[in-house]
Structure formats: structure tokens, C-alpha cells
Amino acid sequence: MFDFSTFWDDKQIAIYFILFLVGVGILALLYRLMKDVFVTSRFFGIASGVVVLFVISYFLNDTEFFSNIGFDPIVLPWALLTFLGVLAVVDGLLLFALKRPIKIRRHLPRVFSLGDDNPIKLTIENISSQTYDVTVIDEIPVEFQKRDFEFNFKLKPFEENIITYQLNPKVRGEYHFGFVNVFLTSYLGILQRKYEHKFPMTLPVYPSLIQMKNFELKAFDKVTMDKGGVKRMRRIGHSYEFEQIKDYVRGDDYRSVNWKATSRTGKLMVNQYEDERAQQIYCIIDKSRSMKMPFNGLSLMDYAVNATLVISNIALKKHDRAGMMTFSDMIGSSIKADRKANQLNTILQTLYREKERNLEANYELLYRAVRNLISGRSLIFLFTNFESMYSLERVLPLLRRINNQHLLVVVFFENSEIKDYADEEVESVEEIYHQTVAKRFLHEKEQIISKLKQYGIQAILTKPEDLSMGTVNKYLELKSRGLI
Numbered sequence: 001m002f003d004f005s006t007f008w009d010d011k012q013i014a015i016y017f018i019l020f021l022v023g024v025g026i027l028a029l030l031y032r033l034m035k036d037v038f039v040t041s042r043f044f045g046i047a048s049g050v051v052v053l054f055v056i057s058y059f060l061n062d063t064e065f066f067s068n069i070g071f072d073p074i075v076l077p078w079a080l081l082t083f084l085g086v087l088a089v090v091d092g093l094l095l096f097a098l099k100r101p102i103k104i105r106r107h108l109p110r111v112f113s114l115g116d117d118n119p120i121k122l123t124i125e126n127i128s129s130q131t132y133d134v135t136v137i138d139e140i141p142v143e144f145q146k147r148d149f150e151f152n153f154k155l156k157p158f159e160e161n162i163i164t165y166q167l168n169p170k171v172r173g174e175y176h177f178g179f180v181n182v183f184l185t186s187y188l189g190i191l192q193r194k195y196e197h198k199f200p201m202t203l204p205v206y207p208s209l210i211q212m213k214n215f216e217l218k219a220f221d222k223v224t225m226d227k228g229g230v231k232r233m234r235r236i237g238h239s240y241e242f243e244q245i246k247d248y249v250r251g252d253d254y255r256s257v258n259w260k261a262t263s264r265t266g267k268l269m270v271n272q273y274e275d276e277r278a279q280q281i282y283c284i285i286d287k288s289r290s291m292k293m294p295f296n297g298l299s300l301m302d303y304a305v306n307a308t309l310v311i312s313n314i315a316l317k318k319h320d321r322a323g324m325m326t327f328s329d330m331i332g333s334s335i336k337a338d339r340k341a342n343q344l345n346t347i348l349q350t351l352y353r354e355k356e357r358n359l360e361a362n363y364e365l366l367y368r369a370v371r372n373l374i375s376g377r378s379l380i381f382l383f384t385n386f387e388s389m390y391s392l393e394r395v396l397p398l399l400r401r402i403n404n405q406h407l408l409v410v411v412f413f414e415n416s417e418i419k420d421y422a423d424e425e426v427e428s429v430e431e432i433y434h435q436t437v438a439k440r441f442l443h444e445k446e447q448i449i450s451k452l453k454q455y456g457i458q459a460i461l462t463k464p465e466d467l468s469m470g471t472v473n474k475y476l477e478l479k480s481r482g483l484i
Contacts (some may be wrong), residue, residue, distance in 0.1 A: 004483060021147070037192070037194070038183070039190070040188060040190060043084070046190075053080060054075035057452055058061055079136070079276070094188065095191060095192075097128070097144040100195075101130070102124060102127070102134075102155075103124070103127055104121070104124050105122070108177070111206045113169075113205075113210040113296075114171075114172055114208050114305070115209050115303075118169070119166060120167055121163070122164075123160065130482070131155065131156050132184045132186065133154055133155075134153055134184060135182070135183040137149065138150075143169065143170075144169075154314075168297075172204075173204055175202070177201040180197040182197065184455075199243060206351075207306050207352065208306040211310055212313045215310045215314065216310075219317075219472060242300040244271075257269070263314040278321055281322050281379050282322075282379070283307075283324045283325075284382045285304045285324070285325070286304075286326075286382070286383060289356070291356060295416065296464070303413075303465075307467045308347070308381075308383070309351060309469040310472060312324065314346055315475070321339045322347065323374075324350065327372075329360060330365065331366070340346060341416045363399070366398070367398045370406070380406050380407065380409065381471060381474075384412055385413050386412050391450075407458065409478075410461045411470070412448070412461060413462065416463045421434075422435055422439045446461075458474065
């Protein structure tokens with residue numbers, strides 16, 4: 001005989017199983033929607049009011065006043081709670097009416113320039129007929145350590161907004177950009193929709209191309225040369241390459257007077273000579289631990305890297321041959337001076353890969369490398385850092401040997417922080433002692449300059465931020481004086 005109780009039990013199991021699947025589907029749908037939905041402060045404000053009304057209605061429920069008028073106080077908070085739920089549903093429909101209500105694009109430069117402000121542009125376009133309050137959070141590289149990098153604005157229907165901001169990288173290498181997160185809020189302001197734009201990008205940080213272009217303009221533009229710190233140098237004497245005959249002006253070398261042209265024209269004429277070309281310009285960077293000292297976020301080596309790119313570009317533009325070398329306890333990269341078309345790019349890529357080392361510089365190894373690599377008299381910029389007279393005296397014999405064969409310019413750094421401290425007003429004996437030590441340290445730097453000049457070695461003592469300008473000025477000076 002058929003057992004109806006067994007059938008009913010099986011039917012119940014089937015119904016429960018179907019309800020379970022429906023519940024799982026609803027939860028999955030809610031999770032998919034809710035992971036991109038957030039409640040706003042307005043929602044919490046209304047919800048807090050509802051909670052307060054529930055508490056108040058509990059104490060007023062049995063009072064004689066509400067009993068006489070036949071009104072239950074609990075009705076008001078329930079009505080407000082229902083109204084909040086309806087607002088949330090309507091707000092959700094407004095926010096999710098379109099799958100992609102916003103278009104966004106991130107515009108990056110081809111590369112970042114080290115130590116400069118690099119512009120980043122975000123373009124946000126509203127393609128819907130609604131007005132949104134927009135919050136944009138760009139996931140910039142972790143190297144910048146910014147946790148609150150966001151922009152807030154209102155976007156009207158079919159309106160476009162462009163956000164421009166600056167990033168200043170302090171370390172060479174690859175920087176990784178993440179997603180662009182957009183949070184949309186409608187005019188109801190109950191819910192907030194998160195919208196991710198998934199286009200991660202990687203951008204290399206090269207030695208400063210911005211500085212390179214700026215100093216190129218200053219070095220060759222007659223209008224801006226005097227304004228930007230790059231000095232125009234009057235030639236003392238002349239080189240051997242004739243350029244033209246011109247009218248004599250006060251200050252010209254009288255030995256350059258062309259008497260034949262003067263007799264023909266009846267006024268003083270002088271021969272003008274141009275800078276000799278194809279001269280060898282080398283930049284040698286010390287990448288030992290003495291160059292790891294940071295100033296304004298950049299290490300001394302990074303300042304030297306930027307200056308090397310600047311001076312190499314100007315030398316090539318002036319038809320000289322540019323080369324470079326790095327050293328520490330061992331010889332690093334070396335590029336022979338040349339004028340070929342891709343020489344600047346070769347130098348740029350080499351500088352991009354260079355890293356500081358934690359060991360002392362080996363100047364004996366440098367001297368042997370200079371003898372083997374550099375043939376013919378050359379202008380050598382040596383970027384290093386001497387903190388004391390003792391550190392100079394250890395390597396001075398080797399520097400003198402290099403200077404006997406080439407024109408050596410030793411470039412080292414002034415500690416701007418110590419100089420600022422030495423100029424401050426003091427109030428205690430301890431501060432006087434510290435300031436005295438600081439001034440002694442600065443005086444020792446000046447003694448290093450005098451010591452180098454005593455042996456005929458050119459020297460530049462400069463603030464790190466003025467390194468490129470000081471190096472360019474020295475190059476133009478030496479070239480105008482015909483010393484190379």
C-alpha cells in the first residue's frame with residue numbers, strides 16, 4: 001500500500017532544497033550588489049534618529065496622554081524606518097540605472113623626471129542624465145606614501161571634469177599606478193556606489209628630462225641666459241677656429257684686430273673665433289656611501305645623475321663629445337665620449353640603472369680606469385663629496401695625476417642644512433657650542449676649495465639644488481676661456 005506520510009516527507013525535503021537554492025541565489029545577488037554599495041553619513045543620521053525615537057516611544061507607550069488620544073508612539077519610528085528603507089531602494093535604483101554612468105581616463109607622461117613636479121591628468125565624464133556628487137581616489141604609487149589622495153566635486157549631466165595634480169618622485173626606478181576608484185552619490189544621498197576603473201600602469205622614473213630641457217634653453221637662448229642663473233661668459237683670448245669678422249666693441253681682445261679689414265672699411269674690425277668642437281667632456285660620478293646623504297628627498301648621487309644628464313646634453317648640442325663613468329669600490333658603468341646620434345639616450349639609460357653602494361670609493365682604481373678609458377686631453381667633471389680635509393688629502397695625489405693629463409673639475413657639496421643652522425640666533429651655551437662646530441665644518445669646506453686651487457685643480461662647492469646650474473656655468477666658462 002502507498003504510504004502518504006513518506007511522500008509528504010519527500011516533498012518537504014524537495015521544497016526545503018528549492019528554498020535553500022533560492023536563498024543562496026538571493027544572497028549571491030545581494031553580495032554582488034552590496035560589495036559596491038556603501039551607506040552615507042546621511043543614512044546613519046536618519047538611522048540614529050530612528051533609534052532615538054524607538055527608545056523614546058518605549059517610555060511613552062503606557063503614558064496617560066497617548067492612551068487618552070488613542071495614539072501608539074511606536075508608529076512614528078516604524079514609519080520613519082519604512083521611509084528610510086524606501087529611500088534606500090529608490091536611491092539604489094538611481095545609482096544602478098546605468099551599468100557605466102561615468103567614463104574616466106588617466107593621462108600620464110611617457111616617463112617621470114626625477115626630483116621634478118610631473119603632471120598627472122584625470123578626465124571624468126558623466127554620460128548619464130543625473131547629477132552626482134563624485135569622490136575620486138587614485139591609487140598612486142606606494143613610494144609617495146599618500147593615504148588620503150582624493151578629490152571631491154559635483155558632476156552635472158553629460159558634464160566633463162579634468163583633474164590635474166603633480167607628483168615629485170625622489171627615487172629612480174619603476175612606479176606602479178593602481179586602479180582609479182570613483183564613488184557616486186545621487187541627490188538623495190542615502191547610498192554611495194563604488195565604481196572601479198581597472199587600468200594599472202607602470203611608469204619609469206628617469207634622470208630629470210625636465211631640467212635637461214630647461215638648461216638647454218637657458219644655455220642657448222640669449223634672452224633667458226642671464227635670467228635663469230646660467231651666465232654668459234666673455235671669451236678671454238681665443239681658440240683656433242675662425243668664425244667671422246665683426247665690428248670692434250669695447251672689451252674685445254685687441255690682439256684679434258684685423259688690420260686689413262680695418263684699412264678697407266675705415267673702422268676697427270676684429271676676428272671672431274668660435275668654440276673648438278669635438279672636445280671630450282666626461283662626467284665621473286662617485287656612487288660610494290658618501291653620496292647617499294639625502295637633501296630634500298634626493299640623495300647626492302641623484303643630484304649628480306641629473307647634472308650629468310644636463311651637462312652631457314649641452315655638450316652634445318655644442319658639438320662636443322660626451323661620455324661618463326661611475327665608480328665606488330669598483331668601476332661601474334663607463335661610456336666612451338662620442339657624438340653619435342644615440343649617445344644621449346645611451347647615457348640616459350645608463351644613469352637610470354645606477355645605484356649607490358655602501359663602501360668607500362677607490363680612487364686608485366679610478367685613476368687606472370681614467371688612463372685606460374680616456375685618450376687625449378679632456379674636461380672631467382668629478383662629482384663626489386669631501387666632508388673633511390683628511391678625506392681630501394688621502395686622494396689628492398691621485399687627483400693631481402688626473403689633472404696633469406686632463407682638465408679636472410672637482411664638484412662637491414655644501415651642507416645647506418648646517419649653513420642654515422650656523423646662521424641662526426643662539427640662546428644657550430650648548431647652542432653656541434653646536435653653532436661653533438657647524439661654522440668650523442663650513443670653514444673646512446672652504447679650505448678644501450683653497451687646497452684644490454693651490455694645485456691647479458678646478459673646484460665647485462655648491463648646494464645640491466644648484467648643482468646643475470653651477471656645472472653648466474663652469475663648463476661654459478672653461479669653454480669660453482679656451483682651457484679645454
